[in-house]
Amino acid sequence: MELRIGVIGIGAMGRDHVDRINNRVNDARVTAISDINQEEGLKYGAEIGAEFISNAEDLIASDEIDGVVITSWDPTHEEYVLEAIKNNKYVFCEKPLSVDSAGCMNIVNAEVEKGERLVQVGFMRRFDRGYEDIKKELDKGQLGEPLLLHCTHRNAEVDSKYDTPMAVENTAVHEVDALRWLLQEDFVQAEVILPKKQTTNTHANLHDPQFMLLQTESGVCIDIEVFVNCKFGYDINCKVVCENGEIGLTNPTYYSIKTENKDYKRVPSDWKERFIEAYDKEFQLWVEGIKQQRITGPSAWDGYMASVTTTALSLARDTGEKTTINFEEMPNLYKQEQFV
Ligand code: ISE
Numbered sequence: 310m311e312l313r314i315g316v317i318g319i320g321a322m323g324r325d326h327v328d329r330i331n332n333r334v335n336d337a338r339v340t341a342i343s344d345i346n347q348e349e350g351l352k353y354g355a356e357i358g359a360e361f362i363s364n365a366e367d368l369i370a371s372d373e374i375d376g377v378v379i380t381s382w383d384p385t386h387e388e389y390v391l392e393a394i395k396n397n398k399y400v401f402c403e404k405p406l407s408v409d410s411a412g413c414m415n416i417v418n419a420e421v422e423k424g425e426r427l428v429q430v431g432f433m434r435r436f437d438r439g440y441e442d443i444k445k446e447l448d449k450g451q452l453g454e455p456l457l458l459h460c461t462h463r464n465a466e467v468d469s470k471y472d473t474p475m476a477v478e479n480t481a482v483h484e485v486d487a488l489r490w491l492l493q494e495d496f497v498q499a500e501v502i503l504p505k506k507q508t509t510n511t512h513a514n515l516h517d518p519q520f521m522l523l524q525t526e527s528g529v530c531i532d533i534e535v536f537v538n539c540k541f542g543y544d545i546n547c548k549v550v551c552e553n554g555e556i557g558l559t560n561p562t563y564y565s566i567k568t569e570n571k572d573y574k575r576v577p578s579d580w581k582e583r584f585i586e587a588y589d590k591e592f593q594l595w596v597e598g599i600k601q602q603r604i605t606g607p608s609a610w611d612g613y614m615a616s617v618t619t620t621a622l623s624l625a626r627d628t629g630e631k632t633t634i635n636f637e638e639m640p641n642l643y644k645q646e647q648f649v
Pocket residue numbers: 464479480483537580
């Protein structure tokens with residue numbers, strides 16, 4: 310049976326997901342879309358053969374929709390996810406699950422009350438081959454205990470709307486989730502160091518680059534460089550230093566070009582290119598989850614934990630102080646599937 314998927318928000322990310330659902334994911338098709346821009350929505354709906362439903366709540370409630378994808382403006386996520394839970398609909402929500410931790414907790418509580426997982430959050434890095442392989446190696450234990458992690462998250466450039474807080478909330482949030490999943494433990498302390506020297510390629514509202522530090526419950530120390538105007542491409546690195554060795558991501562390019570005394574490897578241009586396979590896999594897992602009525606991908610609890618951690622990082626940046634990360638106790642609903 311082909312699942313009927315409704316997508317709310319048809320900006321760049323929404324369209325990217327429509328394309329993967331219709332062309333690369335098995336057993337699902339986008340049959341309805343919704344967007345605040347009616348003209349664009351009608352035009353795009355006609356292009357992809359999907360009904361345009363102007364009111365997102367009507368799309369969520371429709372009997373002709375089996376699953377909802379939320380790629381709308383961040384502040385609308387919480388409201389639409391809660392509406393989906395109310396309507397017993399499976400829902401895939403792009404990060405952030407909500408703009409704050411209290412909002413994420415509202416979703417956790419609504420799901421716990423239903424007694425069933427309906428929500429998957431768009432933390433795609435868990436599905437990336439590189440991160441998966443690192444996790445397998447760490448789980449084997451031959452490298453010994455992880456001690457330190459060095460990560461970089463570099464974007465070629467960002468637009469003028471991207472400001473200092475977004476380096477945490479929009480960008481480092483991916484490391485926050487992926488590293489928590491890799492290490493299978495939570496973070497307890499956050500710190501952000503803003504180097505005095507910034508790139509001349511930034512603008513007045515964006516401190517770039519930034520240096521973030523996290524510590525886990527067991528004492529693993531992590532540094533994350535976020536540099537979103539690095540100019541040369543989308544460059545993601547993660548090195549885990551263990552007792553008996555080191556393991557890290559490589560640039561996932563399958564060829565190099567030698568010419569004019571140089572040996573070139575391509576650097577991806579953005580996250581859509583770098584993580585294309587991971588995005589496809591996360592959606593395939595979501596579709597399988599709906600079919601089997603058992604969602605196992607990143608959960609509302611993971612969305613909440615990412616939010617408490619990014620909130621602490623933001624506070625640490627604003628105060629210049631090390632900040633303790635506090636969180637609620639994990640409800641039983643999430644214990645079984647934790648860190649899948
Ligand atoms: C963007 O929203 C993403 O999700 C990308 O993965 C990240 O690299 C980028 O910095 C964000 O702005």
